[in-house]
Amino acid sequence: MIYKKFNNKYIVRLNVGEDIVESVKKFAQEENIRFGTVTGIGAINKAKIGLFNTETKEYQSTILEEDMEIVSLAGNITEMNGEPYIHLHIALANSEHNVKAGHLNMAVISATGEIIIEAIDGYVDREFDDDIGLNLLKF
Numbered sequence: 001m002i003y004k005k006f007n008n009k010y011i012v013r014l015n016v017g018e019d020i021v022e023s024v025k026k027f028a029q030e031e032n033i034r035f036g037t038v039t040g041i042g043a044i045n046k047a048k049i050g051l052f053n054t055e056t057k058e059y060q061s062t063i064l065e066e067d068m069e070i071v072s073l074a075g076n077i078t079e080m081n082g083e084p085y086i087h088l089h090i091a092l093a094n095s096e097h098n099v100k101a102g103h104l105n106m107a108v109i110s111a112t113g114e115i116i117i118e119a120i121d122g123y124v125d126r127e128f129d130d131d132i133g134l135n136l137l138k139f
């Protein structure tokens with residue numbers, strides 16, 4: 001991971017073998033970003049994506065292992081228990097140009113990752129909500 005800052009925005013390059021979710025968390029720790037937005041594109045060859053099942057309150061996850069283009073990476077950086085909390089969603093295209101998408105748990109860079117992160121001055125905490133079964137934004 002290499003990055004450069006312009007005002008409150010960062011351009012981040014992720015390298016082969018790096019996991020997007022882990023890297024964004026490490027980045028937020030290094031730069032002390034408590035609140036921000038994440039967007040990106042790039043190429044990966046392994047991902048774990050999920051869908052939150054509102055009945056069981058559990059994620060139904062799928063592991064994808066093939067060459068894929070990141071059509072869209074979107075999400076945010078907040079905080080939970082004093083640590084960066086990375087919430088990302090992703091849309092991925094395969095060699096047939098079919099798209100699979102979902103909540104992102106892990107994505108391994110196969111060529112490069114081009115991520116833009118906007119740091120917002122402030123912070124937002126999270127708290128587990130029993131009714132929903134998710135760590136919701138806390139105000």
Ligand code: FE
Nearest residue numbers: 087088089103
């Ligand atoms: Fe999600």
